[in-house]
Amino acid sequence: MRLDGVGRRYGVRGPWVLRNIDLDLPRRSLVRLEGHNGSGKSTLLRIVAGIDAPSRGRVTGRPRSAYVPERFPAALPFTAVGYLTHLGRIHGLRGPAAARRATDWLERFGAGGHARTPLAELSKGTSQKVALTQALLADPELLVLDEAWTGLDPAARDVLDRTVAERVAAGGTVVFVDHDPRRLAGAADARYRVTGDGLDRLPDRAGTGTDVRPAVAGTDVRLAVAGMDVRPADAGTDARPAEDGARPPGLQVIIEAEGPGATGHPTPRDLADLAELPGRPYVTRGPDSGTTVRLAVAAAHSDALLRALLAAHPPWHIRAVAPAPPAPPPAAPVPDETRYP
Numbered sequence: 001m002r003l004d005g006v007g008r009r010y011g012v013r014g015p016w017v018l019r020n021i022d023l024d025l026p027r028r029s030l031v032r033l034e035g036h037n038g039s040g041k042s043t044l045l046r047i048v049a050g051i052d053a054p055s056r057g058r059v060t061g062r063p064r065s066a067y068v069p070e071r072f073p074a075a076l077p078f079t080a081v082g083y084l085t086h087l088g089r090i091h092g093l094r095g096p097a098a099a100r101r102a103t104d105w106l107e108r109f110g111a112g113g114h115a116r117t118p119l120a121e122l123s124k125g126t127s128q129k130v131a132l133t134q135a136l137l138a139d140p141e142l143l144v145l146d147e148a149w150t151g152l153d154p155a156a157r158d159v160l161d162r163t164v165a166e167r168v169a170a171g172g173t174v175v176f177v178d179h180d181p182r183r184l185a186g187a188a189d190a191r192y193r194v195t196g197d198g199l200d201r202l203p204d205r206a207g208t209g210t211d212v213r214p215a216v217a218g219t220d221v222r223l224a225v226a227g228m229d230v231r232p233a234d235a236g237t238d239a240r241p242a243e244d245g246a247r248p249p250g251l252q253v254i255i256e257a258e259g260p261g262a263t264g265h266p267t268p269r270d271l272a273d274l275a276e277l278p279g280r281p282y283v284t285r286g287p288d289s290g291t292t293v294r295l296a297v298a299a300a301h302s303d304a305l306l307r308a309l310l311a312a313h314p315p316w317h318i319r320a321v322a323p324a325p326p327a328p329p330p331a332a333p334v335p336d337e338t339r340y341p
């Protein structure tokens with residue numbers, strides 16, 4: 001999708017809120033918009049989402065789009081699931097399928113218990129979860145998020161981070177505004193500042209801008225930060241190789257992932273399949289009760305590996321991404337006299 005020479009003003013003689021907006025929104029990309037209060041970010045997001053039209057300029061190539069507004073109009077005469085089912089039908093889903101999908105998303109966001117609550121009685125955070133669910137119901141190709149994390153509890157924020165990563169990995173486009181500069185820091189493919197005279201392109205990647213914290217220093221792990229706990233790797237329990245030999249040299253990133261499927265317990269078959277993914281990661285079981293695995297991979301392949309994990313059916317849940325600890329030194333040779341025959 002593209003915006004060319006887009007401008008917007010409210011009223012024929014109103015001041016121009018946006019002008020000279022040229023913006024490319026390719027598939028499989030995450031785009032962040034920044035700018036000071038009143039600079040026109042929400043106005044631009046509404047145009048991108050197709051719920052407002054530019055006063056000047058052109059928008060071309062619009063995909064199936066969904067929008068999560070800054071403020072959700074919660075005072076509607078429906079229960080949460082009633083409202084969402086209604087919207088699902090508008091998007092072409094059959095009633096039972098729409099209700100099922102709505103319930104699944106509400107549960108994923110931790111709001112399953114409020115499915116039958118009237119919208120007007122929902123808390124701000126739960127209303128926000130309904131707003132997110134309405135946007136995700138129809139599996140949009142373009143997802144537009146205006147401060148959509150605001151009011152969510154930490155668990156729901158993580159779910160939204162992961163959802164964004166999944167959509168991008170699946171080939172979608174996500175455009176977002178958030179007041180927290182750490183939100184998806186380092187994950188955006190492009191960042192723009194909205195100014196009174198167009199868009200300024202900002203440095204894309206972690207560590208190259210002034211307000212973006214590197215996700216994993218020195219690597220190319222953009223999706224690593226999307227919904228994932230980025231913390232130093234624990235050199236302890238995972239140092240044991242799965243079956244054979246020492247860890248190959250030159251590995252720089254460890255991804256900790258939780259198994260797909262109902263039980264979350266990866267099977268030997270899952271482990272074998274994982275070893276075939278991009279970068280041919282070195283796979284070990286995680287330190288917990290067996291629900292997680294750790295994949296060690298060269299930094300150059302970590303982005304592709306994350307995409308593959310997130311795009312799997314069902315997707316793997318990424319728990320952490322971190323630089324690998326230094327490989328342990330080679331074991332000292334065992335003196336001959338202590339060897340068994």
Ligand SMILES: Nc1ncnc2c1ncn2[C@@H]1O[C@H](COP(=O)(O)OP(=O)(O)OP(=O)(O)O)[C@@H](O)[C@H]1O
Nearest residue numbers: 010017035036037038039040041042043044070194
């Ligand atoms: N419906 C409207 N009618 C008239 N003016 C509007 C309307 N919507 C927005 N504006 C004006 O357009 C300008 C940009 O508003 P917008 O909400 O897009 O900015 P923003 O960058 O998202 O701000 P913030 O960071 O505070 O959310 C503001 O001066 C606002 O008052």
